[in-house]
Each structure stands twice: as structure tokens, then as C-alpha cells.
Amino acid sequence: MIRERFVSFIVVAVLGLPGMAHTGTITTPQIVAQTTSAALSCMRWMPIGACFWLHCSWHGCSVRTSIKVGHYNPDLVVSTYNELGGNPWAEIRAILGLAQKTAANGLLGALLPVPIDSAGNRTEGTSARDHKNLVYRETDVIGHPLSTLSGIVAGVGLLCPSQTTSFFPYFQSGLDALSWRQEVPEIFYPASLIPGLREVGTWPLQTWGGVYPRTGWTTQPEEPKAAALNAQRAGDIVTRTGQPHVYVPVTGSSGSMKVWPPGPLMEKDRTTGTWQMLLPKPESTCNVFGTNDLASLTGWGGGRVDPEGDYAWNLWRPYKCCQRRGQWFLFSIDWMSYPP
Incomplete structure (x- = not known):
């Protein structure tokens, strides 16, 4: 109920906002338009099997069937940016930016040695000997x-309902400042200490960086790759429960349908989720991070650098479902595996 009321407030506020457009900004209509343009390549809808239901009435019981479909849903918009409260999604920045900044500058600001309201994309330390590729977002x-x-739309039985709620903030790094900035307790995880574990790319020859520690700090000279690492880490957090962060895990009920929701996001595994860039370079295809670009003259980041340091992606995740045709679900059969 709280989530529905929050979303209703967001929708009303979004509709009441004036149009905004400048470098480093994307609006809700633009997100919808770019998502729609990528639906054919990213959604990957297909019938994959059948479900069997037991339907009972005063006249007796019978077994009914419904088609089982699989497809990807655009579950989340993941944004990485420099300034606290400066989300490039214009409507979210206008509605949640000030609240996020106020909350982060309260108790958390008094606890952290790094100024909460300082600009992102900071390098480590101040001397010339410090690592200039270590930046924060x-x-x-x-x-x-x-x-x-x-x-x-899922009521027609051909689309699966998403686990997510539109405009709901599942993770905001400003509210997770202790973990996202100070790396506690993430720095003590084995994947944070042992090179080659949970790498985005192929370690050691070609890697964008590690998923762990899941913080805002990255060591990556190419800004688009650094932003992608931040997005992968945030997606890793919200698609799992019980993580040492301030967030809301992505969970949801299937309503009247039988749904097999996606599992936790894993790097380089398109069967758990794929990314569609929205900003700064709108793309109509989806892929995973970690492309081997050693043979490319411009690299993966070529043409994807934003002068404002703002980046945004859609996270598409795979679902399987079938329409309810009886009171009790019996079983399902798949004539092909999904995701393919």
C-alpha cells in the first residue's frame, strides 16, 4: 500500500513538471520512447511451453491448459552521475534529488570523513602520487x-508482469552512503580481496573491473566503463535480498498469473539480465557489460562519453509465465529452454 501511494505521488508530480532538456538529462517520455524502439531486439518474446491447471465447478473438475511464454521486461532504470541528487532522469532528480541530498547531509554527513555534497568523479587523495583513475560516482x-x-497488459496472458513498480526508488547511493562510499563491509568479501572473482570482462587479460566491492569507487580510466561498473554493482545489490546496504530488494507477487521471475543479476550472463544504454548514446539493442575491445581503435567507450558525466541504462530481465486457467496449478512443460 505504501509503495502504491508513493508511486501515485510520483506520477502526479511527473505529469505536473514542465519539460526539461539539456546535456546530461533524460526525461520520462524519452525513456519510454527509447524502450519502445528497443522492444523488438531486447524483449525476445516467444512461446516456450504450456501450463496445466485443475479447474473445478459444480459440474465437476477438468484439466485446462494455457500457453507459457518467455520474454524480457524493462524492469529498472539505473543511472550513474557525479553530483549527489543530480540524477540525469529529470523527473526523478526534481522529485527525489533534494530529499536524497538532505537525508545524506544529515546524520550520515556527520559520520563520514568525505564531504557528502562534494562532486562525484573525484580522484583519490590530493597529491600527485595518488591514483588518478580511482573515481567515485x-x-x-x-x-x-x-x-x-x-x-x-499481462491480463491477456501474453505478457508477464514485472516484479518492479514504476518510479519506485529501489536504491539511492546517497541514502547508502556508509556502504557506497566507505566500502564497509564490502571490502572484506572474498571477491573484493581475490583478483579474478566476479570480474566484468575476462581477467587478467581484459577486464573492466570487479563487481566487488559494490561501492561507488572504481579504478577504470574509461568513464563509460566506470559508469557501467557502478550500474552492474547496483543491479547486483537490488536483485538480491539481505545485502549490507540501504535498499529495497526487487521482489513482487505474480498476481493472477503463474510467473517464473528472473534470478539475481550476474555479470556477463545475459540469461539474468541485459543492458540498454539510454544516455548519453541512445541504443536500440541490449547486451551485457564486459565486451572485449582490445582490437578496437576507439574501444567500447568510444562515442559513449557524456560531457556532464551522466549515464543511464535500462535493465531488461527475463520472465516466464502463463495465464491462470483454473484454481490449482498442476505442472508445466517446456518445449524449449528460456532464456535461449
Whole structure:
């Protein structure tokens, strides 16, 4: 109930905002348009099997069937940016930016040695001997504008409802400042200490960096890759429960349908989720991070650098579902594996 009321407030506020457009900004209509343009390549809808239901009435019981489908949903919009409260998603920045900054500058600001309101993309230390590739970025994970719509359309039985709620903030790094900035307790995880574990790319020859520690600090000379690492880390957090961060895990009920939701996001594994860049370079295809670009003259980041340091992606995740045709679900059969 609280989530629904929050989303209603966000929707009303979004509709009441004036149009905003400048470098480093993306709006809700633009996100919807870019998502729609990528639907054919990213959604990957296909019938994959059948479900069997037991339907009982006063006249007796019978077994009914429904088609089982699989497809990807645009669950989340993940944004990485420099300034606290400066989410490039214009409507989210206008509504949640000030609240995030105020909360982070309160108790958390008094506890942290690094100024909360200092600019992102900072290097480590101040002397010439410090590592200039170690930079910090804020990251937000917000429910996609179309995710709730998928639940409404799912009633026809050909689309699966998303686990996410539109415009709902699942993760805001400003509210998770102790872990996202100070790396506690992430720095003590084995994957943070042992090179080669949970790498985005192929270690040691070609790697963008490690998923752990899941913080805002990255050691990556190419800014788009550093931003992608932040997005992967935030997606890793919200698709799991019980993580040592301030966040809301992505969970949800299937409503009237039988749904097999996606599992936790894993790097380089498109069967757990794929990314579609929204900003600064709108793309109509989806892929995973970690592309081997050693043979490329410009690298993966070529043409993807934003002068404002703002980046945004759609996270598409795979679902399987079938329409309810009886009171009790019996079993399902798959004539092909999904995701393919």
C-alpha cells in the first residue's frame, strides 16, 4: 500500500513538471520512447511451453491448459552521475534529488570523513602520487516507467508482469552512503580481496573491473566503463535480498498469473539480465557489460562519453509465465529452454 501511494505521488508530480532538456538529462517520455524502439531486439518474446491447471465447478473438475511464454521486461532504470541528487532522469532528480541530498547531509554527513555534497568523479587523495583513475560516482536504481504497465497488459496472458513498480526508488547511493562510499563491509568479501572473482570482462587479460566491492569507487580510466561498473554493482545489490546496504530488494507477487521471475543479476550472463544504454548514446539493442575491445581503435567507450558525466541504462530481465486457467496449478512443460 505504501509503495502504491508513493508511486501515485510520483506520477502526479511527473505529469505536473514542465519539460526539461539539456546535456546530461533524460526525461520520462524519452525513456519510454527509447524502450519502445528497443522492444523488438531486447524483449525476445516467444512461446516456450504450456501450463496445466485443475479447474473445478459444480459440474465437476477438468484439466485446462494455457500457453507459457518467455520474454524480457524493462524492469529498472539505473543511472550513474557525479553530483549527489543530480540524477540525469529529470523527473526523478526534481522529485527525489533534494530529499536524497538532505537525508545524506544529515546524520550520515556527520559520520563520514568525505564531504557528502562534494562532486562525484573525484580522484583519490590530493597529491600527485595518488591514483588518478580511482573515481567515485553516485548511482540510483528506479522502477521503469513501463514496468507497472506490463502488469496491466499481462491480463491477456501474453505478457508477464514485472516484479518492479514504476518510479519506485529501489536504491539511492546517497541514502547508502556508509556502504557506497566507505566500502564497509564490502571490502572484506572474498571477491573484493581475490583478483579474478566476479570480474566484468575476462581477467587478467581484459577486464573492466570487479563487481566487488559494490561501492561507488572504481579504478577504470574509461568513464563509460566506470559508469557501467557502478550500474552492474547496483543491479547486483537490488536483485538480491539481505545485502549490507540501504535498499529495497526487487521482489513482487505474480498476481493472477503463474510467473517464473528472473534470478539475481550476474555479470556477463545475459540469461539474468541485459543492458540498454539510454544516455548519453541512445541504443536500440541490449547486451551485457564486459565486451572485449582490445582490437578496437576507439574501444567500447568510444562515442559513449557524456560531457556532464551522466549515464543511464535500462535493465531488461527475463520472465516466464502463463495465464491462470483454473484454481490449482498442476505442472508445466517446456518445449524449449528460456532464456535461449
